[in-house]
Structure formats: structure tokens, C-alpha cells
Amino acid sequence: xxxxxxxxxxxxxxxxxxxxxxxxxxxxxxxxxxxxxxxxxxxxxxxxxxxxxxxxxxxxxxxxxxxxxxxxxxxxxxxxxxxxxxxxxxxxxxxxxxxxxxxxxxxxxxxxxxxxxxxxxxxxxxxxxxxxxxxxxxxxxxxxxxxxxxxxxxxxxxxxxxxxxxxxxxxxxxxxxxxxxxxxxxxxxxxxxxxxxxxxxxxxxxxxxxxxxxxxxxxxxxxxxxxxxxxxxxxxxxxxxxxxxxxxxxxxxxxxxxxxxxxxxxxxxxxxxxxxxxxxxxxxxxxxxxxxxxxxxxxxxxxxxxxxxxxxxxxxxxxxxxxxxxxxxxxxxxxxxxxxxxxxxxxxxxxxxxxxxxxxxxxxxxxxxxxxxxxxxxxxxxxxxxxxxxxxxxxxxxxxxxxxxxxxxxxxxxxxxxxxxxxxxxxxxxxxxxxxxxxxxxxxxxxxxxxxxxxxxxxxxxxxxxxxxxxxxxxxxxxxxxxxxxxxxxxxxxxxxxxxxxxxxxxxxxxxxxxxxxxxxxxxxxxxxxxxxxxxxxxxxxxxxxxxxxxxxxxxxxxxxxxxxxxxxxxxxxxxxxxxxxxxxxxxxxxx
Ligand code: C2E
Ligand code: MG
Ligand code: MG
Numbered sequence: 406x407x408x409x410x411x412x413x414x415x416x417x418x419x420x421x422x423x424x425x426x427x428x429x430x431x432x433x434x435x436x437x438x439x440x441x442x443x444x445x446x447x448x449x450x451x452x453x454x455x456x457x458x459x460x461x462x463x464x465x466x467x468x469x470x471x472x473x474x475x476x477x478x479x480x481x482x483x484x485x486x487x488x489x490x491x492x493x494x495x496x497x498x499x500x501x502x503x504x505x506x507x508x509x510x511x512x513x514x515x516x517x518x519x520x521x522x523x524x525x526x527x528x529x530x531x532x533x534x535x536x537x538x539x540x541x542x543x544x545x546x547x548x549x550x551x552x553x554x555x556x557x558x559x560x561x562x563x564x565x566x567x568x569x570x571x572x573x574x575x576x577x578x579x580x581x582x583x584x585x586x587x588x589x590x591x592x593x594x595x596x597x598x599x600x601x602x603x604x605x606x607x608x609x610x611x612x613x614x615x616x617x618x619x620x621x622x623x624x625x626x627x628x629x630x631x632x633x634x635x636x637x638x639x640x641x642x643x644x645x646x647x648x649x650x651x652x653x654x655x656x657x658x659x660x661x662x663x664x665x666x667x668x669x670x671x672x673x674x675x676x677x678x679x680x681x682x683x684x685x686x687x688x689x690x691x692x693x694x695x696x697x698x699x700x701x702x703x704x705x706x707x708x709x710x711x712x713x714x715x716x717x718x719x720x721x722x723x724x725x726x727x728x729x730x731x732x733x734x735x736x737x738x739x740x741x742x743x744x745x746x747x748x749x750x751x752x753x754x755x756x757x758x759x760x761x762x763x764x765x766x767x768x769x770x771x772x773x774x775x776x777x778x779x780x781x782x783x784x785x786x787x788x789x790x791x792x793x794x795x796x797x798x799x800x801x802x803x804x805x806x807x808x809x810x811x812x813x814x815x816x817x818x819x820x821x822x823x824x825x826x827x828x829x830x831x832x833x834x835x836x837x838x839x840x841x842x843x844x845x846x847x848x849x850x851x852x853x854x855x856x857x858x859x860x861x862x863x864x865x866x867x868x869x870x871x872x873x874x875x876x877x878x879x880x881x882x883x884x885x886x887x888x889x890x891x892x893x894x895x896x897x898x899x900x901x902x903x904x905x906x907x908x909x910x911x912x913x914x915x916x917x918x919x920x921x922x923x924x925x926x927x928x929x930x931x932x933x934x935x936x937x938x939x940x941x942x943x944x945x946x947x948x949x950x951x952x953x954x955x956x957x958x959x960x961x962x963x964x965x966x967x968x969x970x971x972x973x974x975x976x977x978x979x980x981x982x983x984x985x986x987x988x989x990x991x992x993x994x995x996x997x
Contacts, residue, residue, distance in 0.1 A: 769974060897919050
């Protein structure tokens with residue numbers, strides 16, 4: 406009995422204080438008292454009653470305790486399930502709720518409801534390594550319950566992971582919308598900014614300044630890329646400072662920056678700002694940046710236009726400013742009309758390319774002394790319902806749209822047919838845009854077909870060759886290695902110095918008619934003489950273009966030109982070139 410008593414007392418001591426423990430102690434005391442009394446009294450009806458009933462209190466309390474325990478454990482597992490559901494719901498919400506603080510609030514609401522404590526407070530902190538940690542302050546009865554603390558830990562982990570993810574995605578988005586070098590918003594951010602602004606009903610107009618550093622390529626070439634980079638950084642800084650919080654400054658790419666001013670000020674104010682920006686940028690990089698080309702667009706709110714056209718039109722104005730050396734150019738009705746014309750032209754060219762409306766004419770190139778036709782030049786003609794259009798009307802549009810590549814291939818095929826028909830070498834014009842194509846050489850040779858490569862002369866303009874076309878020179882060298890001959894076309898319209906001639910991968914020099922027109926003057930004659938002499942010294946054959954009079958022909962002959970080309974000795978035509986008979990000098994036009 407003593408042993409059993411000790412066991413029961415130990416059990417009661419392990420119970421948590423409360424009504425149950427008191428009841429258990431009371432029941433044990435009662436039973437023990439009953440049992441002891443039964444021993445002491447030994448016999449009689451009372452002793453009998455005690456002997457049979459002494460265990461009743463203990464049994465009652467044990468049964469009651471058992472029921473209570475089962476009830477409690479049912480409640481516990483129900484709570485466990487609710488906690489799991491709450492964690493699952495929070496995890497789910499973490500994918501939609503962008504803001505970790507909002508998620509924390511949800512976690513607090515769930516914790517308070519399930520743990521029955523209104524003063525549970527959560528907090529997100531950052532670890533030294535930048536990760537997030539979420540903790541909950543809760544009253545003692547909650548922190549003493551391992552199930553409750555486990556639940557709070559789980560909630561905390563969900564919130565922390567969401568905060569980490571949120572942080573990472575913000576950093577990624579930030580990086581994707583900013584330029585690494587200057588820290589300015591990039592083109593993507595700019596596009597979003599402009600379209601968001603433009604689509605807002607209540608927003609005012611918008612001014613866009615498209616700025617491009619003039620001759621920035623030279624800075625890189627002369628001073629190296631690190632200097633180029635710091636010039637761009639200084640430019641970004643100056644622009645941001647000059648604009649202040651009046652608008653957004655973005656790096657559009659390379660040396661192009663775009664400034665957007667919401668609540669469009671007047672055109673005059675924007676132009677004044679453009680000047681101030683230029684002054685600041687030039688002053689920040691003395692000797693490196695000399696000027697800026699800026700295209701300005703001021704769009705009125707009630708103008709029906711698409712957001713993406715805003716920056717594009719400012720870009721067009723910038724291009725115009727650069728082309729004409731204007732500094733600042735405002736996009737206006739005239740420019741818009743021209744852009745529309747160009748778009749229309751490009752569309753018509755596309756249609757004509759598809760319908761095969763491009764034709765090729767051939768102009769004879771004759772020996773300067775014998776006037777024998779020694780070659781022809783293939784010249785594209787675009788024929789539509791309005792008749793034949795000369796290249797100057799459409800070549801630059803076709804270059805811009807890239808269609809010149811397709812057209813050029815067609816010309817080479819026609820040139821090959823001309824070789825078979827006329828048995829003469831054929832010159833084909835190649836524009837800079839074509840030279841920029843990486844597989845130009847292969848495509849041209851394929852169009853030309855097998856053999857007779859020395860009968861193909863590719864005419865490249867001086868500017869195309871001297872401009873920064875690293876690919877161009879390589880392409881020409883490889884074509885030359887295949888036997889194709891290269892002519893430097895329109896010589897005298899660019900800026901190349903005669904001394905560079907020897908280093909270029911060319912065989913023929915074609916003197917532009919701009920120089921020919923002057924040969925009758927003493928100065929023009931001297932210039933052409935120098936050109937012919939140096940070209941010959943560099944091992945080049947000289948063709949003088951634009952010969953229109955017998956007088957010009959005679960002077961050119963005298964100067965030692967090898968070949969001539971011009972209306973005097975043959976106009977471009979679709980038929981076979983014919984030999985010309987010239988009348989006496991000065992007596993007018995030749996007879997064909
Ligand atoms: P270019 O290569 O210098 O061609 C010579 C141009 O001068 C031709 O003009 C020709 O008609 C013209 N011309 C020839 N002799 C005389 C003359 O005595 N007086 C005058 N006033 N003009 C003369 P066209 O055919 O209008 O071609 C102009 C330019 O367009 C060409 O200059 C060439 O650079 C380019 N071009 C022509 N066809 C093509 C082509 O298929 N592809 C490319 N990329 N460019 C082409
Ligand atoms: Mg030519
Ligand atoms: Mg030419």
C-alpha cells in the first residue's frame with residue numbers, strides 16, 4: 406500500500422497545478438483514508454463497506470482524468486491540423502502578396518486566432534548576411550507550449566522566405582531596369598515610364614529629348630574605352646543634375662541618352678534645357694565631348710498618338726540634327742511628313758522587290774585613248790507605274806530598310822548575264838549597308854556563279870571604306886583573294902587623303918564627277934593631275950566619271966587617266982553598249 410501510495414503521489418506531483426490535480430490528490434487521500442480505516446476497524450458493517458468502497462474515489466478520478474486526457478488530445482490534434490492549414494494558407498498567400506509586411510500581418514492574425522493570444526506581435530529583421538529573419542513576441546503561456554512555438558516558427562519561416570524572395574526579385578528587376586555603367590534607368594525602364602505616363606488619363610503632355618554625343622567613337626579610339634566609359638558616366642551625372650527632379654534621364658544605349666519631362670513645358674523651354682545640358686556635358690569632358698545632337702519632341706495631351714512613337718520621333722529629330730549638324734532639332738509637321746514619305750517609299754520598295762520591278766541598266770566605261778568599250782557599270786533602276794526611278798531617289802531608303810541587300814544580289818545576277826551577253830567586265834555598286842553583312846562575300850560569289858571572278862568589279866564608295874567598317878575591309882580582302890576586283894567609287898566626295906590610297910584593298914580608283922566638272926579650271930586640273938599621279942603611283946587604274954564634253958575628255962586624257970565614263974561616251978541603257986565616234990574637239994556632242 407505504501408509503495409502504491411508513493412507511486413500515486415509522484416504521479417500527482419508531476420501533474421500541472423489545477424483543479425484536476427487537487428481533485429486527484431483529494432481522491433487519493435480519500436481512498437487511502439478509507440483503506441486505512443478498513444484495516445483499523447477490522448470488522449463490522451462499516452469495515453465491510455470501507456473494504457469494498459475504498460478504491461472508488463481513485464477509480465472515479467482515474468476515469469475522469471482519462472476522459473479529460475482523450476478530450477485534450479483530440480483538441481490538440483484538431484489544433485495541429487488548423488495550424489498546418491494556416492501555414493499552408495500563408496505559404497499560398499506568399500506567392501501573391503508582394504509585400505512581406507502584409508504577409509507578416511496575415512501571419513499575426515492566424516497566430517492570434519489559433520493560439521488565443523491577442524498580443525502576439527511579429528517582426529522582420531535582417532541578418533548581417535542580408536537574409537531575413539521573422540520572430541514573434543508572445544505571452545508566456547504561448548511560449549511554454551512547444552506546439553505553439555513550433556507553429557510560430559513555421560509562420561516565421563514562411564514570412565522570411567517570402568521576404569528573401571521579394572528582395573531578390575526587386576534586386577533583379579532593378580538590375581534589369583538600370584544601366585550598369587551609369588546607374589541610370591535603361592531603355593526598358595524608359596519605355597515603361599513613357600507608356601505608363603502616356604496612358605494615364607489625368608497626366609499632362611510630355612517632352613522627350615533624345616541626346617547623342619557627337620563623335621563619341623573618336624573618344625574611344627583616341628583615349629581608350631575606360632576614358633570613354635568615364636565620359637559617359639560624367640555625361641549621365643551632368644544630365645541628371647541639370648534636369649533635377651523635373652524628369653527622367655535614361656541611358657538609351659551607347660552614347661544615347663533620353664530625357665523625359667512630364668507636364669510638357671513649351672518648346673522654347675525644352676530647347677533652352679537642351680542647350681544647358683549640352684553646355685554642362687561639354688564642360689564636364691573638355692577636349693573629349695565637343696557637342697551634342699538633340700532631337701526634341703513636345704507632345705500635347707490631346708494629340709492622338711501611341712506611346713512608343715514619342716521616343717521614336719525624338720530619335721528621328723535627333724538623327725536629322727546630327728545629319729545636318731544642327732545641334733537641336735524639334736520634331737515638327739515637316740519632319741513628320743518626311744518620315745511618312747519614307748515609310749511609304751519603304752513599303753513601295755518592298756512591294757517592288759517582291760514583284761521583281763527592279764531592273765538594271767549598263768553604262769559603258771571606255772578606254773581613254775581608243776574609246777573602245779572595256780567594261781560596263783551596272784546601275785539599278787526601279788521601274789513602277791510612274792516609270793524608272795533613279796537610285797538617288799530610293800537607294801538610301803533601301804539601305805535603311807536593308808532591302809538593298811536583296812536588290813544588290815539581283816544586280817549581281819544581272820551583271821553575270823551582262824558578262825555572258827556583252828563579253829565585258831561588269832562593275833557593281835555595293836553600299837556600306839551591304840558591306841556590314843557578315844556573309845556578303847559568300848552571297849555575292851554565289852549570285853555571280855562559277856568562274857570569271859576577275860570580270861566582277863565591286864564599286865565601294867570612299868566613305869564606306871574609310872568609315873568604321875572593320876568588317877568591310879575584311880570582306881573586301883577576302884573577295885579580292887577570290888579574284889574579284891575592287892574599285893573605290895565616288896573618289897573626291899569624301900575626305901580621304903591621297904596618301905591612304907596605297908593601303909586600301911582596291912585596284913581601281915573612280916574619280917567622281919564632282920572633280921571632273923572642275924577640270925577645265927586651272928585649279929581643278931591640278932587637283933585631278935595629283936589624284937591621277939598618286940593613284941598610278943599606288944598601282945591603281947584610274948577611271949574618270951562624269952565626262953560630258955569633249956573638252957573634259959581631252960584634258961583627262963592628257964592627265965593620263967586610263968578610262969572614262971560619262972554621258973559623252975555612253976549613257977546607262979538596257980541594251981548592249983556601243984562604241985562611240987567622237988567629232989573634233991570642241992565641236993559638240995559625239996555620235997553614237
Ligand atoms: P555611281 O556608282 O557613281 O554611278 C554613276 C552615276 O553617275 C550613275 O547615276 C550615272 O547615271 C551617273 N552618270 C554617269 N555619267 C554621267 C555624266 O556624264 N553626267 C552625269 N550628270 N551623271 C552621270 P545613277 O544610275 O543615278 O546612280 C547613282 C548612284 O547610285 C551610283 O553612283 C551608285 O552609287 C548608286 N547605285 C546605282 N545602282 C546601285 C546599286 O545597284 N546598288 C547600290 N548599292 N548603289 C547603286
Ligand atoms: Mg559606281
Ligand atoms: Mg561614282
